[in-house]
Amino acid sequence: MIDTRLRRWLRSLLGRVRATPESYRPRATSSKVSRLADRYDAEVDVAFQRLWPKARIYHDREFTRDRADFLLVVRGRGVMVETKVKSDPGLFRGSTLPPLLDRLQRDGRRLVVVLNQGDPTPARELVASKLGDKGCVVVWSGPEHDADLHLAVETLLRQMVRH
Template sequence: MIDTSFYRWLRPLLRRRRRGLRAPEEFRPRGTSSKISRLSARYDAEVDAALERLWPKARVYHDREFTRDRADFLLVVRGRGVMIETKVKSDPGLFRGSTLPPLLDRLQRDGRRLVVLLNQGDPTPARELVAAKLGDKARVIVWSGPADDAALCEAVESLLKQATRHA
């Protein structure tokens, strides 16, 4: 038997969302479902602002798609490019860089330069991993805000001096 009650068909469309009801997981914006994702989005915005502040005439390209083998930013200064990868830790412990190998393998093939920015923690194990793959073409630094701008500027400028012209 066919239900002819239009009210039953229209009720979901006409119903107002009640406070306290949560949207199903597939309707939530990507990247906001965990504490780390929210911290990461905020950290990326802070890094973007720092890049604009330190190199106002530079072009900053963002990779909006989440992939493990591409960096989050490409900074092009005076025609030379440096890839920038951001990593967020919720605790101040060691950063081992376990998520970096796909990116490092790709950059090793492409010959690109890389700066890995870490929000907190000890980056010593990650520095060893990055140095083994990319040598002097990469830096791993802790950048937690404008107070660390000098370290970021020094790392990027040292890589720009050795980088080949970016097409």
């Protein structure tokens, strides 16, 4: 009993200290969503390889809110790609996107948000307000949506000037 109270008192005095750094914590709020996200990332990676066989694909394995999941480099030009997984087909508001959008807005980079399902209208408005024509949201749930993903990435690649 005293040990528990002492631990609570120390926690309140010192603040809550995380035992594991953010980079080692699971990617999502639940293991089911985390497994879905990992599987979806792998499927998107395969789609990139299928659509752009000569592209270089860099995958960020560390969990951060201000860096995109992928950097896709096609013909010497790069596009950041953020994947989002929804477990239900409802609206996707993009509530987790602002730190990433702020960083990309400062850096002047292009972004494609790839969503597995749902209505992306609110997220499209959010991305457009932050990045303008340098960002877009596309729903991709398999090879039947390859044309939409290809068009979104190629549109952003055409805008870019090679440095």
